Amino acid sequence: MTTTASGRRTGRASTIALKLLMAVTGVVFVLYVLVHMYGNLMAFGGQETFDTYAHHLRELLTPMLPYGGFLWVMRVVLVASLVGHAGAAFALWSRANKARDQRYVVKKAVRATLSSRTMRWGGVALLAFVVFHLLHLTTHTIDPAGTGGDSPYLRLVEGFELWWVTLIYLVAMVALGMHLRHGAFSALQTLGLTSTKKRYRIAQGFGLTLAIVIAGGFSLVPLSVLVGIIQ
Known part of the structure; x- marks a missing residue:
């Protein structure tokens, strides 16, 4: 019995650690997409503004780092965060499947939202989009x-002038918004910030607001290109 109780405590501790890992890496991604969204909105300033911004990104922390070195450091951090986030998500999903009984299923089915039900598939879709986005x-x-x-601005504009490229991007933004909505709420829940009804509603509202701001902000540029506002 002692061994079983110890095993359960160890299991709970590791589950908490995995959830904390997901929360921390999720914060890294949120900060990144906020900065990335801000950079994308530079396109409204025209080619010179956007290309100058892209150039300055490659000069950050020079000469301590070589030209473009900061971007590579950021990419390494993002890849490490992605591995940790995806690995923790898979481990938690696997444990939940093993531990789930009929009563648990019924309870979750009643309270589940579309965002929570599509987290795993939405994450896979976002990963596929990131690969496409980087290759593009x-x-x-x-x-x-x-x-x-060679102009980042021209590549962005000429790409989004194609309706199917814009469509891929917008579908990905829907997936991102849904992922952010539930992910932000889950992170706050993991950190113990949803203990009361008021805090629970605030956390839900925060997740929804974050999703709308980031997904909506990213969608502005391709939509503006497609209708001719950005040329």
Whole structure:
């Protein structure tokens, strides 16, 4: 009995650790997408503004780091966070499947939201989009417009002028918004900030607001390109 109780305590502790890992790596991603969204909105300032911003990103922390070094450090942090986030999510999902009984299923089915039910598949969709996005605008491996230009602004605009590229992006933003809504709430719940009804509602509202601001902010640029506001 002692061994069983010790095993349960160890299991609970590791589950808490996995949830904390998801929360911390989730915060890293939220901070990144906020900065990235701000950078994307520079496109409303025109080609010179956007290209200058992209150039300055590569000069950050020089000469301590080589040209573009900061971006590589950031990419390493993001990849490490992605591995930790995805690994923790898979481990928690696997444990939940093993521990779930019929009563638990019924209880969760009543309270589950669309965002919570699509977290895993939404995460997979976002991962696929990130790969496409990097191949398009970072490595230039994919060039839908067929221009092959060096200007970040022109590559962005000419890409989003294609309706199907914009559609892929907007679908990904829907997935991002749903992921952020439930993820932000879950992170606050893990940190013990939803203990009362008022805090629970605030956490729900925070998740929804964050999702609308970030997904909506990212969607402004491709939609503006498609309708001709950004040219």
